[in-house]
Amino acid sequence: MPENSDLPELFNERLSWGGQLYRRGRQGQCHPVVMTTGHQRLVDSRCVSQDDPQVQMLFSEQWPAFITHDEDVKPFLDRRVEYFSDLDYYVLDDDGAVIAGAWCVPLRWDGSVRELPAGYTDLLKIAVEQREKQTVPDTLALMAAVVRPDLKRAGVASRAVALLKAEATSRGFQRMLAPVRPTLKCRYPLTPIQQYMRWRRSDGALLDPWLRTHERAGGKLLAPAPASQQFTGTITEWERWVDLPLPDSGRYVFPEGLDVLVVDADADHGAYVEPNVWVRHL
Numbered sequence: 001m002p003e004n005s006d007l008p009e010l011f012n013e014r015l016s017w018g019g020q021l022y023r024r025g026r027q028g029q030c031h032p033v034v035m036t037t038g039h040q041r042l043v044d045s046r047c048v049s050q051d052d053p054q055v056q057m058l059f060s061e062q063w064p065a066f067i068t069h070d071e072d073v074k075p076f077l078d079r080r081v082e083y084f085s086d087l088d089y090y091v092l093d094d095d096g097a098v099i100a101g102a103w104c105v106p107l108r109w110d111g112s113v114r115e116l117p118a119g120y121t122d123l124l125k126i127a128v129e130q131r132e133k134q135t136v137p138d139t140l141a142l143m144a145a146v147v148r149p150d151l152k153r154a155g156v157a158s159r160a161v162a163l164l165k166a167e168a169t170s171r172g173f174q175r176m177l178a179p180v181r182p183t184l185k186c187r188y189p190l191t192p193i194q195q196y197m198r199w200r201r202s203d204g205a206l207l208d209p210w211l212r213t214h215e216r217a218g219g220k221l222l223a224p225a226p227a228s229q230q231f232t233g234t235i236t237e238w239e240r241w242v243d244l245p246l247p248d249s250g251r252y253v254f255p256e257g258l259d260v261l262v263v264d265a266d267a268d269h270g271a272y273v274e275p276n277v278w279v280r281h282l
């Protein structure tokens with residue numbers, strides 16, 4: 001499990017969520033309701049305190065401990081928060097309770113597979129650099145989403161994706177894109193992502209639940225991102241993150257890993273490359 005002190009920062013890394021969608025903001029005023037569907041509202045994060053126990057609950061026990069250890073992400077985290085806080089969202093239910101969260105970055109992208117970033121980390125880097133060059137974005141990229149643990153499998157994520165699509169359009173983005181972390185891939189870590197992303201059930205729906213949710217919401221699977229993120233650490237660190245002894249050099253299947261962990265005992269180093277799937281919504 002992630003170190004608890006990292007939990008608020010998880011919002012700066014990977015998540016997903018579900019009612020009213022609000023944009024998030026540390027300072028400034030709460031943005032009014034951005035989008036509403038049924039009993040759920042999308043709001044930005046200025047409406048929701050990071051200290052709110054509901055927010056803490058949203059991010060508790062949702063992410064594997066290694067997820068905060070992509071070293072290439074770290075140089076961009078502060079700037080992501082500084083530049084793009086207005087693209088952090090929460091979904092609230094009828095009573096104003098936080099039921100999901102999602103965070104996005106803006107991107108200039110021509111819509112082609114050729115011009116896709118290499119993956120999640122590259123997308124974050126490009127978004128920050130484009131912002132610093134004052135490149136005008138045309139694409140809303142959904143980086144991650146999280147649903148409150150007690151509300152999983154109740155359709156919250158599906159509604160959240162629908163809210164975000166409407167929000168993207170209303171903010172003038174021509175496209176919406178997501179490097180999706182397929183949630184069931186951890187059960188098939190030996191299968192290449194190119195093959196896994198095509199697996200379907202007998203009813204024709206995608207096997208992976210999170211990819212299925214995106215496709216059902218109108219998303220189109222564009223391409224695999226076999227090296228979307230890379231997580232590295234010493235062997236002691238990996239043993240702590242995955243709660244598993246790693247006695248020798250080799251390839252290990254480990255809990256929550258979408259691929260294998262490669263350990264080099266002589267170098268005291270472990271590396272895990274995480275695959276994602278590019279999904280285009282608009």
Ligand SMILES: CC(C)(COP(=O)(O)OP(=O)(O)OC[C@H]1O[C@@H](n2cnc3c(N)ncnc32)[C@H](O)[C@@H]1OP(=O)(O)O)[C@@H](O)C(=O)NCCC(=O)NCCS
Nearest residue numbers: 015016144145146147152153154155156157158181209213
């Ligand atoms: C992934 C996540 C956002 C999905 O949210 P959700 O609100 O439970 O999704 P939905 O209720 O819309 O469910 C979509 C489908 O996935 C299925 N599903 C959800 N969780 C599942 C699980 N743990 N195992 C198998 N299927 C699951 C649902 O039954 C549903 O199936 P259906 O298409 O046959 O109806 C949520 O599980 C979550 O927050 N996970 C932790 C964070 C994360 O991994 N985010 C995604 C990567 S950024």
